[in-house]
Amino acid sequence: MFLTLLKHSWLSLRRAHYFGRSVGIRLLMGFTLFIGGLYLYRFAGMLPRILMDAFPGMLPHETLFSVLPLIYISDLMMRYFAQGVPRHRIQPYLHLPLSRQMLARYLLTRSWFTPFNFYLLILFVPFFRQIIPHNFGQAAIWNILIVLWLLAAVNHALLVWLKTASRKSIPFLVAGLPALAGIAAYIFYPESIMGASRSLGQMMMDGQAFIFLLPLAVIAALQFLAMKNLSLYPRYKTTRVRLTGKDALGRWLARIPHYGLFWNLEWKLLSRNARSRNMLRQWPLMIPLILVGLIWLVPAENISTMFILLLMFSGSMGFYHLQYVYSWESHFFDFIATRHLDLDVFIRAKYYFYAGIALLQFLVMIPVILIMRPEWFLVFLSLTLYSIGPVYFLLFYTGVGHSTRMDPDKKAHLNFEGTSGSLFLTILLIYATFIPIAIIALMLPWSMFLSIQIITALTGLVFVACHPWWIRVTANLFHRKKYVNLKKYREQ
Numbered sequence: 001m002f003l004t005l006l007k008h009s010w011l012s013l014r015r016a017h018y019f020g021r022s023v024g025i026r027l028l029m030g031f032t033l034f035i036g037g038l039y040l041y042r043f044a045g046m047l048p049r050i051l052m053d054a055f056p057g058m059l060p061h062e063t064l065f066s067v068l069p070l071i072y073i074s075d076l077m078m079r080y081f082a083q084g085v086p087r088h089r090i091q092p093y094l095h096l097p098l099s100r101q102m103l104a105r106y107l108l109t110r111s112w113f114t115p116f117n118f119y120l121l122i123l124f125v126p127f128f129r130q131i132i133p134h135n136f137g138q139a140a141i142w143n144i145l146i147v148l149w150l151l152a153a154v155n156h157a158l159l160v161w162l163k164t165a166s167r168k169s170i171p172f173l174v175a176g177l178p179a180l181a182g183i184a185a186y187i188f189y190p191e192s193i194m195g196a197s198r199s200l201g202q203m204m205m206d207g208q209a210f211i212f213l214l215p216l217a218v219i220a221a222l223q224f225l226a227m228k229n230l231s232l233y234p235r236y237k238t239t240r241v242r243l244t245g246k247d248a249l250g251r252w253l254a255r256i257p258h259y260g261l262f263w264n265l266e267w268k269l270l271s272r273n274a275r276s277r278n279m280l281r282q283w284p285l286m287i288p289l290i291l292v293g294l295i296w297l298v299p300a301e302n303i304s305t306m307f308i309l310l311l312m313f314s315g316s317m318g319f320y321h322l323q324y325v326y327s328w329e330s331h332f333f334d335f336i337a338t339r340h341l342d343l344d345v346f347i348r349a350k351y352y353f354y355a356g357i358a359l360l361q362f363l364v365m366i367p368v369i370l371i372m373r374p375e376w377f378l379v380f381l382s383l384t385l386y387s388i389g390p391v392y393f394l395l396f397y398t399g400v401g402h403s404t405r406m407d408p409d410k411k412a413h414l415n416f417e418g419t420s421g422s423l424f425l426t427i428l429l430i431y432a433t434f435i436p437i438a439i440i441a442l443m444l445p446w447s448m449f450l451s452i453q454i455i456t457a458l459t460g461l462v463f464v465a466c467h468p469w470w471i472r473v474t475a476n477l478f479h480r481k482k483y484v485n486l487k488k489y490r491e492q
Contacts, residue, residue, distance in 0.1 A: 037122055044126040061131045065201025066194035068151075070186060073179045074289055075120065076155045081282045083116050083156075085163040104230035108160065108223060117149075117156050124148055143207040150215035157222035164229035247271070262349035269328055273408035276321065276328070283317040287361055288368070295372050303379055304449045308431060314380060315387030316361045318354030322395040323423055325350065326478075330405040330489050337486040343475040347396060351471060355388040355464075382453040385460025391430055393463055393470050398426045400478050403488035 048060040055063045128141045185193045203211045247268070254264040270276045290313055294306065312319050321328075329336060336346075362384045369377050404420055434452075437459070441451035463470070 040119070040122045041126055044123045045130070047123075047127050048130055059131070061128065062198055062201070064127070065198045065204075068148075068197050068201065069182050069193070071120075072151050072155060073182050075116075075152065076158065076179065077289075078282075079116055079155055079159045080162070081278060083114065083159055085160070100230075101227070104227045107230055108227060111160055112153075112156065114156070117152055120152055121145065121149065139207065140205040144201075144204045147204045147211055147215070150212065150219070154215050154218050154222075157219045157226065161222045161226040161229065164226055259345070259349040259352060262346060263353055266350060266353050269408065270321075275408050275410055279317045279320060283361075287313060287316070287365065291365055291368060295368075303376055307379070307383070307449075307452070308434060310379070310383055311387060311391070311430075314358070314362075314383035315391055316354070316358040318358055318392065319387060319395075322350075322354060322392060322399070323427070324402065324406055325395060325399040326485075327399075327402050327404055327406040328408055331408075333482075333486055333489050337482045343478050344472055347475050347478065348468075348471050351392060351396065351467060355392065358384060358388050378450075378453050378457070382457035382460065385464065386456040387460070389460035389463030390433060393467075394426060394430055394433075397470065397474050397477070398422070398429075400474060400481055403485040405489055405492040 047064075051058075051060040051063040058066070124145060128144055182193075200211065250264045250267050250271075253267055254260050256263065270280045294303070362380060365380060366377070369380060401422060402420060437452055437455050438448075440455055441448055444451040444454075446454070
């Protein structure tokens, strides 16, 4: 029966709705995953040189061993927000003589087949293949990769146990406090912690039994605790309903004149739906981690190589949320299309909301940048202005043509619902806007990188200053196409 349950899971995956979509969308899904893996692989190839430039006194593998705790703390934090609790629709099996223990073992087994347990290997395998075999032998790389996968497995087992625990205070006490303590130790006692981490790395290379047995023992203990938690799960899924009266921030936003009502609705959209709520929770953690990682790993003079990549993060969560800017309303588009609604105010409120989040993010980052890398201030300022200027304009304007219904309560990761070929072309267009900027920068008397920063900052300021005009143009286009989109939404 256990194998039958696993077979049913495979059939459920193979028959999932995203595999039944058009060939173009499936090609786009495959291309997106391929590009993500390729970038990670190529970054692993460049990582030894980056580490040697950043830490000239150490070998690349010693540098990576020094920051392994930070890598796995970040991995655990990402998993907590991105990796779901193992679950299964058990109602079809309730008429069978199945114990909860069997269902718990099945859920735990199935939970291991997740990309989160293997994505770091895409980074580690090419990195250590360049460094380790030439100096320490082929066996060392296998020892290292096995232990590193076991550390990822410890994070997985810890996450499953935390998310299935009955008391919600346990995740913070067991995972949050040690993670904060580890980050604080790196800040106040970096040499001691990095030295201890390098010693553990040497134990991996030597293949000492202790370094293999300890993670295995921790995994076994956590899986035992998780099985007890899963065995106590209710048989039927329950839904928690949020009451409007409990949302103090929403009530405060609603009191703001003119735009307050729309901001209140936008906040409800972000906070009450699973897909947008996950982005809202992750973004405040992702930005500081990315910034600290850049400061640690990227030399000051090499920030130009990350310029285009940083554009995604400078736009904050608005860069991703606004890719589906009007599809979020697809479930009540009948109301928007059939009521007298000031679309100019409707779109302008959205723009102010997400531009405000991006500016707030930049303000929070300013003290860290000025203290640790003041020469990066203009980089992040120009990218923030460019994001809330021409990037947001392209997302709002081209988004009028999107007419794919989207369920905002579905998962946020590896979810291609709402994705279309036109959206893919829009993202390519956003990156292609740097081509004319680079051409103009060649004509200016300053250095290429400084010229690009100045042009992007000025372009962003122009689009921000002209936002009433392009929002009005977008609103008129939205008004002309709303009944066409409504017809398409009703057909889905």
